Amino acid sequence: MAIDAGAPSEARPRQQGAAGNGRRLVRWYGRRRRDLPWRRDVDPYRVWVSEVMLQQTTVSVAGPYFVRFVRRWPTLESLAGASEPEVLAAWSGLGYYHRARNLLRAARQIRERHGGRVPADAAALRDLPGVGAYTAGAILSIGHNLPYPAVDGNVSRVVARLAALRGDPARPAGRRAVERVVRAMMPPGRAGAFNQALMDLGATVCTPRQPRCGACPVSAGCEALRLGKVDRIPPAKPSLPARQVDLAAVVVRRQDSCLLVRREAAGLMRGLWEFPTTPARGPKRASEVARRLGARLLSRTGEVRHTITRHRMRVAVYEAAPAARRRGTPARGGRVLVAAGEPAGIRPPEPSRRLATSEGPAAARWVSLERLAAGEGPALTGAARKIARMLRSRTSPGRPRDLGELPS
Numbered sequence: 302m303a304i305d306a307g308a309p310s311e312a313r314p315r316q317q318g319a320a321g322n323g324r325r326l327v328r329w330y331g332r333r334r335r336d337l338p339w340r341r342d343v344d345p346y347r348v349w350v351s352e353v354m355l356q357q358t359t360v361s362v363a364g365p366y367f368v369r370f371v372r373r374w375p376t377l378e379s380l381a382g383a384s385e386p387e388v389l390a391a392w393s394g395l396g397y398y399h400r401a402r403n404l405l406r407a408a409r410q411i412r413e414r415h416g417g418r419v420p421a422d423a424a425a426l427r428d429l430p431g432v433g434a435y436t437a438g439a440i441l442s443i444g445h446n447l448p449y450p451a452v453d454g455n456v457s458r459v460v461a462r463l464a465a466l467r468g469d470p471a472r473p474a475g476r477r478a479v480e481r482v483v484r485a486m487m488p489p490g491r492a493g494a495f496n497q498a499l500m501d502l503g504a505t506v507c508t509p510r511q512p513r514c515g516a517c518p519v520s521a522g523c524e525a526l527r528l529g530k531v532d533r534i535p536p537a538k539p540s541l542p543a544r545q546v547d548l549a550a551v552v553v554r555r556q557d558s559c560l561l562v563r564r565e566a567a568g569l570m571r572g573l574w575e576f577p578t579t580p581a582r583g584p585k586r587a588s589e590v591a592r593r594l595g596a597r598l599l600s601r602t603g604e605v606r607h608t609i610t611r612h613r614m615r616v617a618v619y620e621a622a623p624a625a626r627r628r629g630t631p632a633r634g635g636r637v638l639v640a641a642g643e644p645a646g647i648r649p650p651e652p653s654r655r656l657a658t659s660e661g662p663a664a665a666r667w668v669s670l671e672r673l674a675a676g677e678g679p680a681l682t683g684a685a686r687k688i689a690r691m692l693r694s695r696t697s698p699g700r701p702r703d704l705g706e707l708p709s
């Protein structure tokens with residue numbers, strides 16, 4: 302019988318066989334677990350870093366970042382002593398930079414309030430910036446081996462199928478139902494292995510489309526399979542339509558360096574660097590931006606495409622050169638190139654403003670294009686990184702030059 306995910310507690314999912322499924326999963330995990338960098342030398346700090354990286358990032362992408370990150374900051378104490386630009390630069394390319402900022406803030410909070418030890422307490426963990434129910438559950442179960450569920454999208458899907466839960470497991474009632482099933486299945490003393498087994502099963506066997514039920518270690522105890530409802534559990538969600546965003550980026554070049562501005566406005570990309578960007582498709586706005594930067598537009602160099610969630614950005618790239626020196630013109634070691642008040646001219650209208658555009662840059666700097674293309678230098682927005690690579694591929698190599706930050 303299928304179980305209603307939103308049903309009251311007296312209609313709990315049947316637990317018969319749940320414990321058996323849990324034991325089978327742990328045995329399967331012992332034989333088939335994925336060899337992942339964060340599964341070597343497990344400790345709560347490493348678990349936490351890995352789980353934060355894995356939010357909105359695939360395992361294959363996060364792996365090398367994790368290795369570099371924990372090599373550079375092997376302990377929570379060392380991370381707590383890092384600066385935000387350092388952490389953002391190490392995060393560059395992973396996207397969703399609020400995760401890195403929260404990680405750093407939380408590390409400092411742990412150093413101050415918990416003596417530098419990642420808490421083994423759910424309430425204390427949830428009190429940290431960026432730590433939600435899933436991350437807290439993963440740290441508690443994998444890092445501390447305490448009996449807490451760690452329910453993400455993969456685990457929700459697997460458990461919804463195993464127990465044939467009705468309704469959307471992402472909604473609060475559905476999530477509670479999933480957690481009840483997880484607790485019923487969890488073998489005593491094996492919380493970490495069990496939760497990771499569920500994660501691995503969801504990633505490799507019980508996938509969203511075409512799950513490999515023939516290779517599943519718990520197929521004998523799967524209610525969705527028994528009822529022939531695997532393809533209907535969980536129910537499909539209507540997808541939001543993609544949104545096209547047209548932008549123009551102005552690359553002011555000087556020798557082998559180019560000009561970057563830092564995003565200052567609140568939002569996911571605050572603190573990242575980008576080429577001055579404006580919502581536009583043609584050269585008119587780009588020319589206006591160049592003029593305000595004390596530069597003159599030369600040519601349209603190409604286009605890059607970048608997607609963030611459902612926003613599909615199409616960025617026309619224009620190159621520009623510093624115009625003759627005058628007040629407000631970019632100058633080596635000189636004054637800030639964007640005078641107070643001027644940025645209003647490149648402030649884009651809502652709603653694309655929070656996506657990929659400059660909002661009143663308070664800092665600007667010249668950076669070697671070669672360094673940018675190599676992934677060095679300040680942390681860039683995803684679109685800016687693609688532009689740097691595109692420009693570099695069209696420019697003959699030169700001696701790297703980074704002319705440093707312009708005083709504001």
Ligand code: SF4
Nearest residue numbers: 507512514517520523
């Ligand atoms: Fe998923 Fe199929 Fe295994 Fe059920 S039997 S848990 S649907 S892979």
